[in-house]
Structures are given as structure tokens and as C-alpha cells.
Amino acid sequence: MPTLEIRDLHVSVETKEGAKPILRGVDLTINSGETHAIMGPNGSGKSTLASALAGHPKYQVTAGTVTLDGEDVLAMTVDERARAGLFLAMQYPVEVPGVSVANFLRTAKTAIDGEAPALRHWGKEVKGAMENLRIDSTFAERSVNEGFSGGEKKRHEILQMELFKPRFAILDETDSGLDVDALRVVSEGVNRAKDNTDVGVLLITHYTRILRYIKPDFVHVFVDGRIAEEGGPELAERLENEGYDRFTNGATASA
């Protein structure tokens, strides 16, 4: 069974004042088919974990290991990680002027699979996936993310997750900024991907709201760059009622 294994991960971010440590020893194991929610207050390092796993050049891994089925993820370039089966749905998807969504999707799919998708089948698949996510067909000819609303950008990210069929998907605050309808559409997309491909999901979120639509198997609470508490779905319910106060207060006290 494919496994994404994170061991004692330390990550720093490049700042003007020098390298600033953000992650201070993260341990996490995700098996395919599992959904892990990572929750935590702002600044706890949730998004840093997502970016570091994808290989963003701004983040330096200073210690620890990340393996995908025993393969060293940290030794891979950004594109190699994606081809190995990692997918990051970004919090702030980037505009790429002049590159159409259709061209982008086909180019990425070809890179990930190592061969071009069969033309007719691919066309149908894209069309169907766009319909499911209520993305208007005219989007295929628009430039990637250019002029997209916040909700359109997030649906476009999940469209890619459904089409590229990664082994592990990291969703970096995909729910933030979405209204209830958009949240439901996006969540349906994630659940379809889970049903169809047995993808392992790392769901990073500040709010418990999305967990009503995407059921986590495990919940991890991130505080000050490491996992402070872990549990099942019931932990999310507790957070919904109590908030992060007891963790942040604790962190302040221990600092």
C-alpha cells in the first residue's frame, strides 16, 4: 500500500533577516485511501508543511526525511515529486497569462503519465470533470487562473486533482474564502477523487467547516511547528466547540 511518511521534519523559510525555523520536528504517516486533516491556528506552520512537501524553493528542509514508498522525496525536484504522485492544491494558485487551461491540463497530464492522453477520451474526461465541478466549458480556452474568482481558482485546483489522479494530494486551505455552495462543489470533487482513485489526502484547514463534507480519518492539531495533539474525527468536533485557545495559551506559556 502506498505510504507517504514524514519523519522529524524541520523546515526554515528564507527571510530578509536570514533563515527562520518554522517546522520543528513533524512526524506523520499517510496511507493511501486515508484522509488526514491538519488543523491549527494561523502561523502554526500548516502551509509551510504543504509548500515544503511540494518543494517550493523558498523553504529549506534542515532536518528530517520524507519518503513516498521508501523513495526520498526531498531529493526530487518539484516536477519529479509531481510525477512521483504528489499533488498540491495551492492556497493561492498563480496566473499564467497566454497559457490556456486546456493546453495546461494536457501538458501536465502528459508529463505526469509519461505519454500523451488519448485525444478523444481525454476530451471527454476533461469535459465531464468540468461539468461535475460546475466549471463553464469556456474556461478551457481561458488563460490559467487569469481573471478567475477565488472560488473558480479553487475549483480549477480540484479539477486537476481529479484529472491527474495523484497518489497523495495535499489540499492547502482549499476551503478558505469559499461560500457554502462552492465549498460543497469542491468537497464533492475531493470525495469523488477519493472514491475513484484511493488517493491519500492531507487536508490543511483553519476551520472545521470543510470536515462536514470531507470526513477525516485522523485529525492532527498543529501548534508552533509541530503536531501538538492527534485523534480521530471527534477531535475536530472538540476544536469546533473549544477553538485553538487551549493550544495557543499552552504554547505561549511554554515559550
Add this chain to the structure above:
Amino acid sequence: MAITTDHTRAVADGAHSHAFGQGVVPQGSRAERVTSFDLADIPVPSGREEEWRFSPVAKLQPLFGEEQGAGGVLTTVVEAPEVKVEIVGRDDERLGTAGKPGDRTAVAAWNAFAEATVVTIPAEAVASDVTSIRIEGVTKDATAGHLLVHAERHSEAVVVIDHRGDATYNQTVEVVVDEGAHLTLVSVQDWADGAVHASSHRSRVGRDAKLKHVVVTFGGDVVRITPDATFTAEGGEVEMVGLYFADTDQHQEHRLFVDHAVPNCKSRVTYKGALQGTGAHVVWVGDVLIQAEAEGTDTYELNRNLVLTDGARADSVPNLEIETGEIAGAGHASATGRFDDEQLFYLMARGIPEVDARRLVVRGFFAELIEEIGVPSVKERLIESIEAELEKSMSVITGVAPAQGGEADPA
């Protein structure tokens, strides 16, 4: 009222600071620029003059002198069946009607040429094919050439001038677009390494006439093109489109001047370029003058540069001079940006290798402009040339990125 804006310099590489203001000859209005057919009126520049301050004048020196022959290039015209081509002597009265030379290379070209090529699209004729003028460099001797493209009343045509080979070439292109005519003129600079090319394009646009003027510059050591367009009657429309790609030690300079001398004309200028490699230098200067009589003018100009590597430099200077308040619209924009690493990360995070991702971004940067050019044969050629530029310089592109390990097996 005279409003002049000058967004001088957009230099993405801080190491190449430019000594702006030191010894530059100040200029009031663009309308005050000396124009003349007489060599004595426009002396050899020192390099400090406003119109030469960005140029490598030492390399252009052979094109400033009075000794320029005719043998350095071979000109071949393949015309559409409706189009007439003549070779005429310099005393032909049709020559010199599209305006006077405005700088030293232009006046030197005017005084040196022996024979001119005249391409006429007769009145009412609609050319059924592209007229192609191929100018091929054969020696490095300083050579002057003169071309007149005349679209007569209500004619329609596409004319493509294609420059190849190695040459030291000083050129005048006169463009006369009569009443109601629609002309697309494309000039492609696809020179071999070493070529030095100065070209003065002088266009006159008549009543309700439409000129689409396209410049594409890829090759040569030094290419300096100065397209001017003047409206002579109301209802004229000029669209100037430029696309350039500069590599290591190439100098590509495009200086435009649109003269709104009469009311109710429209001009649009869109120039976009990419730069890569140490010493790659592009210059874009866009002067637009709206004269006091030119009420109802509608003008907009845009220049964008994409800097792909360190050590390349872009200078971008839009100037808008407005002498009447009664206009429909006037504006300009200029932006020079480095290659966006976040775009690269986004594409690579979708499995696309770095080299392909960079290609996608550069193609995307030019995509809209290529569509605008609207001449299918030129469009295909352009896409191929951009691919070739990216191909030959991929080592430059990947050279700036950290060394990468072996390719992962995508399967």
C-alpha cells in the same frame, strides 16, 4: 497645453546602472526634432544625443558615413498577381514623399541609395496573396537600400519584408497608404550573427486608410528600427505591433513615432520582447504626438519586456505629448519584469519539467501578440522562431537554475 511623460528606464538588472542625464542633449517637443534630406543638417552623432543615447554608435559607424554601396544585399520580390513591382532610379518623383529622414542613419541612407524598389498595389486591387520581399545579406560592405510600398486608393494587401544573412545594411522603407486602403506591412529581422541593420520606416496614412505595421526582430548583432507614422487626413488608423527576442550581446532597438497631425485618427502600439543572456539589450521608445488640431484622437501604446536571465537589460520609454484637450483617449503602459518563479513553481508542481515550463510561460507571453499579427504564414514562422530561440539558448535558461539531478522516470 503640453503634457509629456517619460517613464525612463526599466532595468531589471541592477548591476547595469545607466548614466541618465549625463551629457544628454535635452529635447523639448518631438515636433522640434530636425528632419532633412540634407546630410549637412544631421551630423554624425556622438552617442550622447537623445535619439542615440541607448545605441552602440561605434558598431553603427559604417552606416553614418557617405560611402555606402548597393552590393551588400540581394533583393528578391515575389509579388501577388495584382501587385506591380519596379526598380527605379533615385530621381523617381514618387520617392521621398512619405516624410523626411529624422536621424543620421536615415539621412545617410537617403543620400546613398542608387536604385529603389517600388511596390504598388493598384487602386481597388485586393491582393490575393502575400507579396514577399526577401533581402539577403551577401557581403559586409556598408550598403544602402530604398523601398517604397504604395497602397493606392481602396486597395488591400499584405507585404512581408524578410531580412536574412549577414550584412551591414542601412535601409529606408517608405509606406504610403492612400484613401480607404488597407495595408499590412511586416518586417522580419532574422539576420545571421554579425549583421548590423538600421532602418527608417516612414509611413503616411490617408483618409480612412488603415495600416498594420508589424516588426519582428530576432537576429543580427545590432538592429535599430525607427518606424514613423503620420496621419494626413481624418479617419486613419495605425496599428503597430512588435515582437523581439534578444540573446547574449544582441542590441535590438525600436523607436516609434506616431504623429497625430489631423483629427479623428486612431493609433495602437503594442511591442513585446524577451531577453536572455549577458549583454542582451533591448530599447523601446514610443513617441506619440497629438497636435493641437488633432481633436478626437484615440491612442494607446504598450511595451512589455520579459527578462529571462541575469545580465540582460531593457530600456523602455513611452512619451505622450498632448497639445489638445479634445481627445477621445490617450494612454500608455510600460512594464519590464523578470521571469516569475511562482509561475515556474506552479507549472513544475504539475509535473512539467523546468525547461518545458519556461517554454510555456514565454510562449504565453507572446501568444496574444502573435494572434494580433493576423498573417498565417508569418504566425507560423514566428512560433517556429520563438521555439528556435528558446532551443538554442536553453543552456542559458537552465544555467541560471540550480543544477538538477537525473530525470525521474515518469512511468
